[in-house]
Amino acid sequence: MDKPEHHLFICGSARATGELKGVCCNKDSVALLSYTQSEIQDRMLSGVEVSMTGCLNMCNQGPVVIDYPGGHYYSKADEDLIDDILDAIEEGELCERNLIA
C-alpha cells in the first residue's frame, strides 16, 4: 500500500489500557469510523485512509478529527462534517468548517 495522501484520525477516546472511555467515544466517535470507511468506499476515493486514535487531549472540542499530513484539526465531528471534509478532499480544497485554528 502506498502512503495515503490524506489520513483521517478520529479520536476514539482509548486509554492506555485500550478501554474506550471519554468524551469523543461518548459522542459516538467510534461510529464515525465505520461511516467514514463507507463513505471513502462509496466515493471510490483512493489515497484516503481513516484510523481511530486514543484521546487527543482536546476533549472539550470532541469528537476530534485530524487530517494528516496537513495537520488540520476539526472539532465536534459528526457525519455532516465528515461529508464536508471528504467533499473538500475530492475538490482539492481545505474544509473550513469546525477547523480548529
Ligand code: FES
Ligand atoms: S476523548 Fe477525544 S480528545 Fe479526548
